Amino acid sequence: MSSHHPEVAAIINRHRSSANSMLKRSQSRYLYNIFVANLSGVFSVSANVDGNVLHITIDDIKSEIDSWINELNTFIEDAWNRYDSEKDESGAEFVRLSSMGNDILYITMDYNNTKAKLDEMELEFQNTVRLYHVPVRSALTDIHILYNNETGYNGDFSGMKNVSVYIHGIESTSNEFLIGATEGGQEGDIIVHMRRDGTILYYVIHNGKAVLIRDDSKLTQLKEEAIKNNGRLHLLYDTEQMNEHRQETSDDLARKLNNLGLLNDETKIDMFAHSYGGRRSLQFAMDYPDHVRSITTIGTPYDTNMLGSMADNVRWLAEWIGQNPKEASDYLDFNLDNQNDVDGLYYSNAYTDLNSEPMTEDLHNLKAANPEVYEKLLEMEITAAAGYRIEYTYTHSPINPQRIEYKTNSDDTVSVESQNGEILGDLIDYRPQYEIEDGTGVTNPSHIYEIEDEDFRALISEINVKMLEEAEGSMEK
Amino acid sequence: MKIGYKTITLFFILLSLLIGCEDKKDMTYIKGLPEEKSPALTGFMKHLITGNIDTELRNKDREYIYASGNLVTGSTDITYYQLTDDQLATFHEQLLQSENPSLTRNKLFHSEDSSTIRKPFEDIDNYSLPNVSVSEDYVINIKHQTNELTIDLIEEMKEYNITNESEFIINLIGANEKTIALEIDDQSNDNPQENYYLFINQDLTEYTITPLNEAGLKKALNNDEFDNYFTIFKGTDNYRITFNKTAIFNTETKEMTPVGENDLISEDGKYVFLNGYTHGSEDLSDGKHRIQTIENYAKGNDIYEREFTIDFGTISKELDFESKKVSIGYVYYFNKDFIVLTLSYHGKIIGDGGFTNVLIDLQDEGNLRAYLVDLGLM
Numbered sequence: 001m002s003s004h005h006p007e008v009a010a011i012i013n014r015h016r017s018s019a020n021s022m023l024k025r026s027q028s029r030y031l032y033n034i035f036v037a038n039l040s041g042v043f044s045v046s047a048n049v050d051g052n053v054l055h056i057t058i059d060d061i062k063s064e065i066d067s068w069i070n071e072l073n074t075f076i077e078d079a080w081n082r083y084d085s086e087k088d089e090s091g092a093e094f095v096r097l098s099s100m101g102n103d104i105l106y107i108t109m110d111y112n113n114t115k116a117k118l119d120e121m122e123l124e125f126q127n128t129v130r131l132y133h134v135p136v137r138s139a140l141t142d143i144h145i146l147y148n149n150e151t152g153y154n155g156d157f158s159g160m161k162n163v164s165v166y167i168h169g170i171e172s173t174s175n176e177f178l179i180g181a182t183e184g185g186q187e188g189d190i191i192v193h194m195r196r197d198g199t200i201l202y203y204v205i206h207n208g209k210a211v212l213i214r215d216d217s218k219l220t221q222l223k224e225e226a227i228k229n230n231g232r233l234h235l236l237y238d239t240e241q242m243n244e245h246r247q248e249t250s251d252d253l254a255r256k257l258n259n260l261g262l263l264n265d266e267t268k269i270d271m272f273a274h275s276y277g278g279r280r281s282l283q284f285a286m287d288y289p290d291h292v293r294s295i296t297t298i299g300t301p302y303d304t305n306m307l308g309s310m311a312d313n314v315r316w317l318a319e320w321i322g323q324n325p326k327e328a329s330d331y332l333d334f335n336l337d338n339q340n341d342v343d344g345l346y347y348s349n350a351y352t353d354l355n356s357e358p359m360t361e362d363l364h365n366l367k368a369a370n371p372e373v374y375e376k377l378l379e380m381e382i383t384a385a386a387g388y389r390i391e392y393t394y395t396h397s398p399i400n401p402q403r404i405e406y407k408t409n410s411d412d413t414v415s416v417e418s419q420n421g422e423i424l425g426d427l428i429d430y431r432p433q434y435e436i437e438d439g440t441g442v443t444n445p446s447h448i449y450e451i452e453d454e455d456f457r458a459l460i461s462e463i464n465v466k467m468l469e470e471a472e473g474s475m476e477k
Numbered sequence: 478m479k480i481g482y483k484t485i486t487l488f489f490i491l492l493s494l495l496i497g498c499e500d501k502k503d504m505t506y507i508k509g510l511p512e513e514k515s516p517a518l519t520g521f522m523k524h525l526i527t528g529n530i531d532t533e534l535r536n537k538d539r540e541y542i543y544a545s546g547n548l549v550t551g552s553t554d555i556t557y558y559q560l561t562d563d564q565l566a567t568f569h570e571q572l573l574q575s576e577n578p579s580l581t582r583n584k585l586f587h588s589e590d591s592s593t594i595r596k597p598f599e600d601i602d603n604y605s606l607p608n609v610s611v612s613e614d615y616v617i618n619i620k621h622q623t624n625e626l627t628i629d630l631i632e633e634m635k636e637y638n639i640t641n642e643s644e645f646i647i648n649l650i651g652a653n654e655k656t657i658a659l660e661i662d663d664q665s666n667d668n669p670q671e672n673y674y675l676f677i678n679q680d681l682t683e684y685t686i687t688p689l690n691e692a693g694l695k696k697a698l699n700n701d702e703f704d705n706y707f708t709i710f711k712g713t714d715n716y717r718i719t720f721n722k723t724a725i726f727n728t729e730t731k732e733m734t735p736v737g738e739n740d741l742i743s744e745d746g747k748y749v750f751l752n753g754y755t756h757g758s759e760d761l762s763d764g765k766h767r768i769q770t771i772e773n774y775a776k777g778n779d780i781y782e783r784e785f786t787i788d789f790g791t792i793s794k795e796l797d798f799e800s801k802k803v804s805i806g807y808v809y810y811f812n813k814d815f816i817v818l819t820l821s822y823h824g825k826i827i828g829d830g831g832f833t834n835v836l837i838d839l840q841d842e843g844n845l846r847a848y849l850v851d852l853g854l855m
Contacts, residue, residue, distance in 0.1 A: 171828025225549040322799040322825035452758035
């Protein structure tokens with residue numbers, strides 16, 4: 001440690017006391033190491049940090065260091081303001097102040113370096129919290145579900161035995177599923193539309209239309225009627241962050257279904273999903289296999305996806321075309337490949353997922369670690385539908401050129417093979433392929449028209465009826 | 478040279494006229510809700526609170542009386558509630574002040590205020606409303622201060638293959654000084670066009686039950702006694718619209734005009750929004766739209782009450798949406814001088830590009846306005 005001017009030494013002595021107090025308060029070994037590594041040229045710290053309770057607020061510490069810097073700068077400014085060159089004929093005072101100024105400059109540089117290290121520390125803390133709070137949260141949700149089942153908790157829709165959940169893909173909402181859910185439902189079925197802004201709309205299917213319910217007493221009456229008639233609840237679900245990772249969706253959906261009273265032994269869930277929503281559905285089924293009865297997807301990239309990879313790797317370009325590749329929740333995947341960062345803050349989202357992991361990866365892990373869950377997935381009815389377009393080409397015959405029709409091998413965004421979940425092998429029970437009439441190519445892909453496609457809407461209807469009939473059949477047996 | 482100069486001048490005059498015409502906008506787009514109260518906005522606010530299932534029976538002295546709509550079989554009575562202009566103004570005010578009108582509307586729907594508004598009132602007689610009750614086996618009892626009538630629906634509807642197994646949802650859909658009308662929705666049939674209607678005179682001395690599909694309406698119109706019930710249908714003096722809004726009929730000539738499957742009838746039954754009705758995943762097109770009275774529509778002439786142009790591209794631009802491609806587009810509400818659209822846009826390449834409701838105010842023909850606000854009305 002170099003020697004300081006006495007006035008400066010007096011100031012930094014106060015700073016050392018302050019630093020020791022902060023260390024004592026925080027009991028952070030990490031903070032201690034940062035102080036030692038960055039402030040040893042200014043002062044040495046001596047506080048004991050062997051305590052058990054860690055209490056650290058980085059912003060407060062940075063603010064304290066800012067006050068140190070401020071104090072030193074104010075001190076030297078005042079000193080210069082007081083300086084009178086006429087009285088300093090020898091120039092000794094000028095030299096002293098200059099030297100003190102240099103001293104303060106070096107000290108404040110060390111202080112600023114310490115702040116930068118604290119930013120890194122904060123980022124590391126945030127990343128660690130992100131990484132570990134997800135399994136903790138999942139465990140809490142599971143405990144909540146167990147608690148609700150044990151205590152006979154009644155949510156708003158407890159008693160409904162048949163539930164359809166509609167899940168959208170990236171950059172999207174569940175709005176477009178309203179038509180499919182209405183057509184796919186039956187008279188008296190209830191539709192709950194949970195929008196991202198927190199709005200929850202309740203409808204009843206009446207004469208083939210979704211009628212908006214405006215008061216709670218009517219909703220209660222309709223719910224009771226639906227339960228009596230073994231009706232269905234259709235949940236149109238907007239993810240909280242539109243591009244959140246499938247694991248985030250699974251956890252959040254479980255919480256919401258649990259709060260609605262729909263995660264129990266009696267209630268069976270049929271999931272319908274578009275695009276990345278299919279991965280989200282499969283994740284939910286892996287996490288809660290006893291509650292899911294069927295999964296039906298269209299346009300789902302079960303493999304990694306080139307467009308998703310591009311958006312994750314060249315984010316400025318994706319942003320330029322209106323996508324939000326950095327939009328994420330607090331979820332951070334353990335797989336390092338399934339991560340990206342914004343200024344050092346790591347995240348995992350739909351784009352990192354599409355870039356790094358085919359759905360087989362988690363399924364293989366599941367198969368090895370939890371074969372009975374994999375068996376349950378095999379028992380589920382899983383339909384992976386694929387959309388494609390029809391294009392035309394002409395034969396080269398100069399005399400009689402003929403128009404030839406052919407199927408595109410993708411929906412302009414996801415390959416048919418990937419949509420059909422070929423890599424998932426016998427996990428997929430049905431692999432229908434539908435011509436999507438709208439869409440013209442990459443800039444106007446047929447992928448975005450799949451939810452409203454007539455064939456897919458008919459499939460929703462068919463699965464809803466089939467699952468209900470099978471359930472009623474097994475009840476009669 | 479002189480001719481050339483004149484030609485060029487004329488060319489530029491024509492060009493500027495042409496550009497002027499092209500530039501003419503017949504719709505002003507405004508973000509947010511209309512701030513000023515107006516009869517058309519009040520009409521929409523009423524609809525927002527009461528919806529499609531409840532029926533407005535009275536509209537007098539800034540008070541509105543509704544029959545609460547039943548949506549399930551086994552409902553045993555018809556209940557009534559009252560809505561006032563003051564309540565509508567409060568509702569409007571709360572939406573106006575909100576940063577998120579969709580969320581606020583949602584909260585208002587499920588608030589205690591909403592339950593209070595819909596609380597059925599007991600003193601039916603004071604309002605000269607019929608007291609209607611339905612037994613489990615669908616015997617309807619209708620009473621008012623001076624008379625009472627009992628109708629066994631199963632018995633009366635045998636000619637329509639109605640049996641003891643049949644299940645109905647029964648709603649009061651009209652009550653005026655001459656007639657009471659009830660809708661009998663047969664649950665074995667999903668087609669709302671196959672509903673039955675019970676018409677009763679106010680003395681409770683006569684009644685008739687009929688479907689109002691094409692054949693049913695034709696038969697009813699050929700029966701002179703049915704003339705007594707004409708005033709219960711919405712419409713104008715000589716032109717009325719069936720409850721299911723599928724046909725207009727002339728009360729003098731008894732001539733029927735089917736409503737085109739793409740045309741939409743207004744809430745008050747007096748106007749037709751040509752090509753305003755969309756089916757399934759079909760979307761409303763933008764561009765020029767026309768509105769006719771049901772009378773002119775029935776006459777098949779070219780007289781239009783309103784013509785306006787709506788541009789989905791401009792709306793997208795105003796709201797900074799990602800694309801001009803509409804994924805969901807339909808008319809949510811249509812009444813005289815006020816139309817509400819639901820518009821959802823595709824993203825630029827994938828996903829969704831934005832959602833809005835569009836409140837089109839046609840009250841002032843010289844100043845047509847479209848208010849862009851997300852009320853969460855899907």
